[in-house]
Amino acid sequence: MEFSIKNGNPEKQRVDCVIVGVFEGRKLTDSAKILDTVSNKAISAVLKSGDMDGKLNTSLVLHHVAEIASGRVLLVGLGKQAEFSERNYRQAVRAAIKALPKGVASASIFLTELDIKKSDIHSKVAQMVEVVMDTTYQVNAIKAKKAEPKALNKIAIHVAKSENTQAEAAVKYGLALSAGVSFAKDLGNLPPNICTPTYLGEQAKKLAKTYGFKIEVLDKAQIEKLGMGSFLGVAQGSVEPPRLIVLQHLKGKKTQRPVVLVGKGITFDTGGISLKPGAEMDEMKYDMCGAASVLGTFRAIGEMKLAINVIGIIPTCENMPDAGAIKPGDILTSMSGQTIEVLNTDAEGRLILCDALTYAERFEPSAVVDIATLTGACVIALGNHPSGLFSNKDALAHELLAAGEKSHDRAWHMPLWQDYQHQLDSNFADMANIGGRAGGSITAACFLSRYAKKYDWAHLDIAGTAWKSGKEKGSTGRPVPLLTTFLVQRAQKVK
Numbered sequence: 001m002e003f004s005i006k007n008g009n010p011e012k013q014r015v016d017c018v019i020v021g022v023f024e025g026r027k028l029t030d031s032a033k034i035l036d037t038v039s040n041k042a043i044s045a046v047l048k049s050g051d052m053d054g055k056l057n058t059s060l061v062l063h064h065v066a067e068i069a070s071g072r073v074l075l076v077g078l079g080k081q082a083e084f085s086e087r088n089y090r091q092a093v094r095a096a097i098k099a100l101p102k103g104v105a106s107a108s109i110f111l112t113e114l115d116i117k118k119s120d121i122h123s124k125v126a127q128m129v130e131v132v133m134d135t136t137y138q139v140n141a142i143k144a145k146k147a148e149p150k151a152l153n154k155i156a157i158h159v160a161k162s163e164n165t166q167a168e169a170a171v172k173y174g175l176a177l178s179a180g181v182s183f184a185k186d187l188g189n190l191p192p193n194i195c196t197p198t199y200l201g202e203q204a205k206k207l208a209k210t211y212g213f214k215i216e217v218l219d220k221a222q223i224e225k226l227g228m229g230s231f232l233g234v235a236q237g238s239v240e241p242p243r244l245i246v247l248q249h250l251k252g253k254k255t256q257r258p259v260v261l262v263g264k265g266i267t268f269d270t271g272g273i274s275l276k277p278g279a280e281m282d283e284m285k286y287d288m289c290g291a292a293s294v295l296g297t298f299r300a301i302g303e304m305k306l307a308i309n310v311i312g313i314i315p316t317c318e319n320m321p322d323a324g325a326i327k328p329g330d331i332l333t334s335m336s337g338q339t340i341e342v343l344n345t346d347a348e349g350r351l352i353l354c355d356a357l358t359y360a361e362r363f364e365p366s367a368v369v370d371i372a373t374l375t376g377a378c379v380i381a382l383g384n385h386p387s388g389l390f391s392n393k394d395a396l397a398h399e400l401l402a403a404g405e406k407s408h409d410r411a412w413h414m415p416l417w418q419d420y421q422h423q424l425d426s427n428f429a430d431m432a433n434i435g436g437r438a439g440g441s442i443t444a445a446c447f448l449s450r451y452a453k454k455y456d457w458a459h460l461d462i463a464g465t466a467w468k469s470g471k472e473k474g475s476t477g478r479p480v481p482l483l484t485t486f487l488v489q490r491a492q493k494v495k
């Protein structure tokens with residue numbers, strides 16, 4: 001998609017479609033008013049006919065309106081003017097793009113003129129780019145006949161002349177973020193026979209070459225040397241060899257302690273010997289979306305050349321049932337020395353993450369954030385809207401919550417109280433790997449907290465947000481917007 005920043009009047013744009021907004025109650029925005037005036041009230045006449053009322057998620061295409069250079073005008077509903085917000089703005093942009101007729105290759109959008117509380121031109125333009133890219137994303141489906149791509153390839157975002165510089169920068173920012181989101185989506189959507197731990201390692205290497213990251217991809221022998229008995233326990237049930245990916249984006253001052261991102265990279269989760277039921281098991285190919293979000297975030301900050309030090313750590317393997325697989329009752333020794341009684345082989349995410357968290361200590365991080373499709377219980381608790389956020393440091397939690405609000409990729413703060421820790425007690429090892437049904441997402445976080453004592457740490461449970469089920473099945477690219485925004489705001493602070 002090609003984006004440009006333009007000024008100029010809506011009636012004069014020689015494009016396939018001009019997009020303007022209408023508030024509920026048929027209230028025209030300034031640009032819609034201009035079109036109405038030059039067309040001798042053609043717009044208000046259509047609205048009066050009752051075909052469109054300005055409600056959110058409604059739209060109407062008009063063809064060959066008198067005195068308007070563009071062949072089509074798309075009216076998009078904005079909802080109640082008094083309630084107009086960034087959320088409604090994003091929804092309107094989404095609805096407009098979805099409603100564009102098939103033949104439209106170029107469009108001019110007149111929506112940044114709208115006043116939104118607590119927003120500015122940078123945010124409005126960047127979000128427009130992000131929403132357009134999100135809406136027009138196409139899965140690289142593996143079909144004999146390739147789907148025909150949509151015609152839409154040029155979008156002009158109209159702003160006031162005085163806003164040009166900021167708007168140009170915002171397009172770049174939005175495109176960088178979207179590149180990260182698309183990359184995460186692509187990886188998540190790949191079938192698990194292609195997206196293996198080896199494949200993820202290769203993708204990370206490619207990314208490192210493009211953006212100048214330092215990279216190491218450790219193989220099984222190297223992981224053994226590190227003493228990652230817990231991670232290797234999960235990996236031992238599969239013929240696919242595990243990988244530990246370590247990426248370094250070092251664009252901050254030498255003395256600046258890095259932020260470490262740790263991503264769960266289970267490329268397929270059958271549950272292991274504690275086998276999952278068959279229904280929808282295919283969705284467990286998304287169990288590497290934590291890893292994908294780390295790679296996606298690296299792509300975004302690489303594009304931005306963000307002045308900050310960030311390390312990415314990705315433990316990746318399959319969770320398979322096999323003669324060699326771990327069994328319920330097995331005891332594993334983690335890299336930290338703490339021992340773990342495996343009571344359920346399906347609670348494997350925490351088993352690979354705990355060793356990665358111990359590995360993170362060597363970077364003397366200013367903060368560590370792990371991202372994982374960790375528990376079904378998190379989906380039961382929060383549904384599919386926010387990611388679950390747990391942290392041993394309130395200040396860090398609040399930074400992440402704010403980044404989520406700003407990027408419309410929200411998280412919800414969950415408790416990590418001492419009260420839950422005893423649910424992990426084991427008679428045979430330092431801890432069990434499950435804590436019973438009550439508060440399942442919390443006891444999973446409690447487990448991880450035992451490996452994150454040496455630094456400020458937060459955990460994002462993205463089981464409900466990383467992909468969509470049903471008709472629109474597919475990876476969402478979340479929480480790349482949250483993580484990227486978090487890093488951008490940190491980079492501004494430590495400057």
Ligand code: BES
Nearest residue numbers: 344346347349373374375376377434463
């Ligand atoms: N990858 C799953 C979590 C998951 C389940 C994500 C469903 C999205 C949808 C994880 O490895 C898992 O299986 N967790 C178990 C933990 C339980 C055995 C304590 C779960 O949530 O059922």
Ligand code: MN
Nearest residue numbers: 269346347348
């Ligand atoms: Mn599992």
Ligand code: ZN
Nearest residue numbers: 266269287349
């Ligand atoms: Zn899993």
